[in-house]
Structures are given as structure tokens and as C-alpha cells.
Amino acid sequence: MATVQFDQIKKSYGAVEAIRDFNLDIADGEFCVFVGPSGCGKSTALKMLAGLEATTGGTISIGGRDVTELGPGKRDIAMVFQNYALYPHMSVRKNIGFGLKMQGMAARDINTRVEEAARVLELTPYLDRKPRALSGGQRQRVALGRAIVREPKAFLMDEPLSNLDAKLRVQTRSEIVKLQKRLGVTTIYVTHDQTEALTMADKIVVMKGGEIQQVGSAEDLFHTPNNIFVAGFIGSPGMNFFHGTVATGADGPVTRFGETKIALPAKCAAMAGRDMIFGIRPEHLRVAESGPSVGLTLVENLGTEKILHFHTPGQNMLELDRTALANDEERDAQSMLIRVIDDRRYRDGETLNLSFPVDKIHVFDPDTNEVAG
Amino acid sequence: MQKRHPLGTFALYATVIVTCALLLFPIYWMVVTALQPSSNLRAYPPQFWPTDPQWNVFADLLAKHPFMLWFSNTILIAFATMTISLAVSILAAYALSRFRLRGGQGLGLFILTSKMLPATLLIIPLFAIFRSTGLVGSLWSVVIAQATLIVPFCTWMLKGYFDTMPPELEQAALVDGCSPLGTIWRIVLPVAAPGLAATALYAFVVSWSDFLFGRTFLTTTDESWTLQMGIASLKGEFVTEWNVIMAGSIMASIPIIIVYLFLERFLVGGLAAGSEK
Numbered sequence: 327m328a329t330v331q332f333d334q335i336k337k338s339y340g341a342v343e344a345i346r347d348f349n350l351d352i353a354d355g356e357f358c359v360f361v362g363p364s365g366c367g368k369s370t371a372l373k374m375l376a377g378l379e380a381t382t383g384g385t386i387s388i389g390g391r392d393v394t395e396l397g398p399g400k401r402d403i404a405m406v407f408q409n410y411a412l413y414p415h416m417s418v419r420k421n422i423g424f425g426l427k428m429q430g431m432a433a434r435d436i437n438t439r440v441e442e443a444a445r446v447l448e449l450t451p452y453l454d455r456k457p458r459a460l461s462g463g464q465r466q467r468v469a470l471g472r473a474i475v476r477e478p479k480a481f482l483m484d485e486p487l488s489n490l491d492a493k494l495r496v497q498t499r500s501e502i503v504k505l506q507k508r509l510g511v512t513t514i515y516v517t518h519d520q521t522e523a524l525t526m527a528d529k530i531v532v533m534k535g536g537e538i539q540q541v542g543s544a545e546d547l548f549h550t551p552n553n554i555f556v557a558g559f560i561g562s563p564g565m566n567f568f569h570g571t572v573a574t575g576a577d578g579p580v581t582r583f584g585e586t587k588i589a590l591p592a593k594c595a596a597m598a599g600r601d602m603i604f605g606i607r608p609e610h611l612r613v614a615e616s617g618p619s620v621g622l623t624l625v626e627n628l629g630t631e632k633i634l635h636f637h638t639p640g641q642n643m644l645e646l647d648r649t650a651l652a653n654d655e656e657r658d659a660q661s662m663l664i665r666v667i668d669d670r671r672y673r674d675g676e677t678l679n680l681s682f683p684v685d686k687i688h689v690f691d692p693d694t695n696e697v698a699g
Numbered sequence: 700m701q702k703r704h705p706l707g708t709f710a711l712y713a714t715v716i717v718t719c720a721l722l723l724f725p726i727y728w729m730v731v732t733a734l735q736p737s738s739n740l741r742a743y744p745p746q747f748w749p750t751d752p753q754w755n756v757f758a759d760l761l762a763k764h765p766f767m768l769w770f771s772n773t774i775l776i777a778f779a780t781m782t783i784s785l786a787v788s789i790l791a792a793y794a795l796s797r798f799r800l801r802g803g804q805g806l807g808l809f810i811l812t813s814k815m816l817p818a819t820l821l822i823i824p825l826f827a828i829f830r831s832t833g834l835v836g837s838l839w840s841v842v843i844a845q846a847t848l849i850v851p852f853c854t855w856m857l858k859g860y861f862d863t864m865p866p867e868l869e870q871a872a873l874v875d876g877c878s879p880l881g882t883i884w885r886i887v888l889p890v891a892a893p894g895l896a897a898t899a900l901y902a903f904v905v906s907w908s909d910f911l912f913g914r915t916f917l918t919t920t921d922e923s924w925t926l927q928m929g930i931a932s933l934k935g936e937f938v939t940e941w942n943v944i945m946a947g948s949i950m951a952s953i954p955i956i957i958v959y960l961f962l963e964r965f966l967v968g969g970l971a972a973g974s975e976k
């Protein structure tokens with residue numbers, strides 16, 4: 327068990343900068359998740375921590391000891407790979423015990439530890455099988471067993487659930503969290519699935535293009551995103567964005583949404599006259615008696631909740647390519663979404679009035695994409 | 700499985716039987732020729748089964764020629780060539796497959812082109828080298844000469860095999876505290892066993908069937924001859940005892956069959972199955 331620190335870590339592959347200016351402190355026993363879109367450098371960061379990739383600059387410490395120049399076997403960490411990487415020619419027993427054998431532990435002690443790990447992971451009946459005679463879920467547990475039996479300083483996991491089907495994934499997700507809490511071993515977990523990140527992590531590290539965008543708890547990221555990227559990435563469906571000019575109204579700053587004025591947070595008073603980007607989550611938009619009126623273009627009924635789509639008014643529409651959201655393929659600048667949980671029936675083409683709760687409006691600077699004020 | 704049409708089954712078996720017959724006929728003919736006097740060879744109609752098999756041809760061969768010596772020379776050469784070629788090409792192939800070497804791609808191609816050079820082209824420079832190092836007449840000359848041709852091809856074969864193995868396997872072993880060489884020994888080689896067996900078989904067969912290098916480097920005394928040279932020497936100037944030559948050939952094929960039977964169980968693929976998801 328140990329703390330983990332990345333200090334000014336850099337990684338380049340030739341001219342490609344995979345990781346830039348990576349600084350992170352992970353506390354002892356913490357469950358830290360790296361999340362971000364494909365190619366953002368999550369695996370690279372993890373492999374550098376494991377010692378499987380050399381760093382181009384900076385230092386990595388585990389338990390206060392600088393391990394930047396140490397080989398993977400000397401760092402006392404255990405890793406679970408996305409494809410599990412079980413040794414195909416060894417039985418489950420040998421697979422789990424391999425790390426202990428490499429440490430030079432006596433065969434009898436190895437056996438005790440392996441059987442204990444197998445019991446925890448319910449692998450006991452399979453100990454003498456080869457990996458090819460196991461199901462996907464069992465292989466995944468063998469990979470976990472190989473990690474926990476070593477009692478390392480830290481667990482490193484690179485998308486360990488992505489090869490499981492949806493149901494098993496949810497189940498294994500909570501098992502991993504329980505196991506981690508019980509063992510208390512610092513864990514760094516990589517995923518591109520924000521649900522995994524939000525449900526598992528003590529600390530979430532959102533990455534994009536090789537840089538850390540924000541570090542925080544699920545709460546922090548959800549309620550106070552640092553920039554447009556994090557705001558749009560976290561949450562499902564993601565935050566709505568629109569732009570508008572800040573004006574000064576009778577009761578404070580306002581902007582126009584379509585033809586109607588909506589109130590803005592008080593901090594916008596300082597931005598009067600400027601064009602800003604505003605964000606509001608689908609679950610925070612409310613259907614109301616008055617306020618901007620919009621026509622529904624699509625009603626998605628998901629049982630308890632409904633997702634209502636409407637056109638973003640023309641003058642409020644963002645040019646996504648000029649923001650940090652440029653590569654988000656699911657995002658459609660022309661529509662905004664409302665998420666409602668009620669018994670009312672909504673119809674396509676229906677006209678609604680919306681209210682924009684002032685404390686739920688996020689304000690971003692269009693030049694920097696950072697949160698403004 | 701889909702049920703096959705009876706006609707399809709018939710066609711399948713017919714093809715298998717015809718192919719086997721074509722492949723096995725020379726071996727059958729070798730045995731038949733060995734067991735009858737040479738004069739019967741030219742008989743018409745040919746005799747497909749010897750009425751009076753002459754088993755003493757094997758004893759004659761062993762009595763009149765240093766056949767066992769040639770045999771052990773060839774065994775030594777083939778095993779030495781196989782071992783050296785494998786040891787070198789495993790390391791070379793692993794490096795080519797796993798490390799991004801400068802010019803690694805070009806090197807792979809270059810290795811293949813060296814295989815395309817005819818052996819006769821290399822034989823004069825090799826002879827010069829062996830003469831100046833005093834190796835002419837030593838079995839090592841043939842081992843080294845063969846290895847120069849076999850190593851490139853084995854490297855290329857093994858690289859292809861290593862390329863199909865997920866690098867995470869070795870990374871997992873490294874994280875588990877295995878040393879880089881230990882990783883090759885404990886993980887890469889066992890998992891690559893089918894590829895290694897195929898490569899070893901190739902090296903052994905090529906070495907075993909060599910005639911050119913032996914004929915060039917081992918001419919000093921008939922005690923250093925290989926089987927192939929010995930068998931060739933049985934062909935007389937005026938009369939050729941084909942039955943004796945074929946008896947020698949039968950005995951020369953036995954080691955190949957034994958090596959194949961030993962390696963066969965590794966040749967079955969799919970050993971790597973189950974390492975992933």
C-alpha cells in the first residue's frame with residue numbers, strides 16, 4: 327500500500343506527444359480512475375507507472391520512492407490487462423502463483439496464498455484448468471487473482487471489464503470496488519466509460535489529448551466542471567451548450583435564448599457585452615408556465631424517464647469545431663435535451679415553456695473553453 | 700456441422716486416396732526396389748511385390764561400407780545445425796518482432812533475400828573461409844555453412860510466429876517480476892512451441908538432406924562423409940546396385956520420421972488459445 331505521484335511526466339513517441347505535463351497525487355488506498363476518449367493517453371500513463379514504457383521526462387514515485395528508472399518487476403505493483411494476458415500454457419494455479427514464484431517464495435506458501443485468492447474469487451473449482459477451458463468472466467477473475475495474490479503496493483487495471491457482457495460488467499464492477507475497499511490497496515483504473523468512472527472512483531482524472539483536464543470526485547466533476555470538455559464528457563446525456571451575449575437586465579445579468587431573456591448567475595455581471603458559452607444539464611432544465619418556448623422534435627421514452635429533444639435557437643447555436651467539443655461525435659449542436667421524470671405525456675411537435683434555474687447555468691469563456699468568472 | 704452430400708463424401712475420400720497414393724508411391728517403390736535384385740528392376744511387366752524379398756541387403760550394406768559412421772556424422776551435423784540455428788534465430792526473431800529497431804523492417808527483407816541466393820554462389824567464399832580457418836574436413840564446416848542458410852529463414856518464420864503473440868503476455872510476466880530473458884524462457888518459448896517445432900523440423904530436414912556442402916568441404920577421407928555422400932558413392936561406374944542404394948535411403952529416412960513423430964505433438968496449433976479475454 328502506498329501513495330503514487332506523477333511529477334511533470336511527459337511521453338513522446340517520436341514527434342507524437344502522447345502525454346504532456348502530467349501531475350497527479352494519489353493517496354494511499356485511493357481508487358483512482360483515468361477516464362477519457364480513445365487515444366487520450368490513459369494506457370500510456372498507466373504503462374509508464376508500471377514501468378512498461380519509459381518516460382520522456384518527469385518522475386514517478388510509488389510510496390515516496392522514485393521508481394522512474396526501475397523495471398516493472400522492481401516496482402511492486404500488479405497489473406490487470408484488458409485482454410487479461412493469462413499464461414496459456416499454465417494452469418490457473420500456476421498463473422496465479424507465478425508472481426510469487428518469481429519472488430522466490432516457497433512452494434508451500436505459494437499454494438496457501440493461491441488457494442486463499444482462489445477462494446475469495448470463487449475460482450477454487452477451476453484451479454487445475456488451463457485458461458482456454460474457462461469462460462470470459464472466469465478468465466477475468468484469474469487475471470484479478472494474479473494481481474491480488476501478490477499483495478502489491480498498487481493495482482493497475484487497464485479496461486479490465488471491457489471484454490465482459492453488460493450484465494457481468496456491472497456485477498464485476500461492484501466486486502472490484504468491494505475487493506479494493508477490503509484490501510485497501512491503492513488502485514489506478516483506466517476506462518473510457520464514464521459510468522465506470524463515476525461509480526467506482528474516489529478520484530477521477532479526466533484526460534484529453536494527453537493532458538489532464540480535471541481531477542476530482544464524481545460530485546466535483548458533475549457540479550463544478552473546469553471546462554467545456556469535462557462538462558460535456560461527464561453526465562449522460564451530456565450537458566447542453568448554447569452561446570449568447572451577456573446583457574444587463576433589471577435584476578442582474580441576462581442573455582437571450584431565442585426571443586426570450588433568461589437570467590444568468592450574478593458573476594456574469596462582469597462580462598456584460600461579451601459573447602459567452604452557457605451550459606445546462608438536461609436534468610436541470612424544467613418545463614414551466616413561462617420562459618422561452620420551444621417545440622419538441624423528438625420524445626424518447628425510457629420508461630421512468632423521458633428525453634425530450636428540441637432545436638437550439640439559431641442565434642444560440644454553437645460552432646462545435648471552434649470548441650473543445652470538436653471531436654465528440656455524439657454531440658449535435660442543433661438539438662438540446664431535457665430529461666424529465668414525471669407522468670405527463672409529451673408529444674412530438676408540442677410547444678413547451680422552459681425555465682433555466684440560474685444556479686444550474688455554467689458559464690464558459692469561448693476563447694479558452696475554461697469556466698468563466 | 701452441415702450434413703455432407705454422399706457424392707461430396709465420395710469426392711473427398713477419392714481426393715485423399717489419390718493424393719496419398721501419389722505421395723506414398725515413391726516410398727513404396729523405394730522399399731520394393733531395395734528388396735529385389737537390381738536385374739528385376741528392368742523386368743516387364745514390373746513386379747509390384749517381391750516374391751523373394753532379399754532382406755540381407757541391409758546386412759551387406761552395413762558390412763561393406765562404413766555406413767554407421769556416415770550415419771552418426773549426419774546425425775551430429777543435423778542436431779548441431781538445428782540447435783545453433785534455433786538458438787540464433789529465436790533471439791534474432793524476438794528482437795525483430797518486439798523492439799522497434801532502426802531499419803528493422805529493411806532487415807527483415809534483407810534476411811529473406813539472403814535466402815534467395817543460390818547455395819552454389821556462397822560455396823566458394825565459404826570454402827576460402829574454412830580453408831584459412833582450417834575447418835575444411837571438419838564436420839563443423841558443414842554445420843556453419845548450413846546454419847548461414849537456415850538461420851535467415853528460421854528467423855523469418857519465428858518472427859511471424861512471435862508477431863501473433865500478444866505483447867501483454869510478456870508485460871504481465873515482467874510485472875510479475877520475471878527478468879527479460881526469463882520471460883523469453885518461461886513464457887515466450889512455451890507459448891511459441893508449435894512455431895519452434897515447425898522451425899526445428901525445417902532446420903533438421905534441410906540439414907539432413909544436404910549434399911552440396913558435404914561434398915565440397917568433407918572430401919578428405921570417407922570417414923567424415925555424410926550419409927548422402929555415402930549413398931551417392933554407391934553408384935558405380937559400370938554397374939549400380941540400386942537395391943543397396945535404396946536400402947541406404949530407407950535407413951536414411953528413419954531419423955526424419957522419428958524427429959517428426961517427436962515434434963508432431965508440438966506442431967498442433969492453438970496452444971496460445973485462452974490467454975486473452
Ligand SMILES: Nc1ncnc2c1ncn2[C@@H]1O[C@H](COP(=O)(O)OP(=O)(O)OP(=O)(O)O)[C@@H](O)[C@H]1O
Pocket residue numbers: 339342343344363364365366367368369370371518
Ligand atoms: N507505440 C506507439 N507509437 C506511437 N504512438 C503511440 C504508441 N502507443 C501509443 N501511441 C499514441 O499515444 C496516444 C495515446 O495512446 P494510449 O494507448 O495511451 O490511448 P488510450 O487513452 O489508452 O486509448 P484507448 O481508450 O483507445 O485505449 C495515441 O494517440 C496513440 O496513437
Ligand SMILES: [Mg+2]
Pocket residue numbers: 368369370484
Ligand atoms: Mg488504452
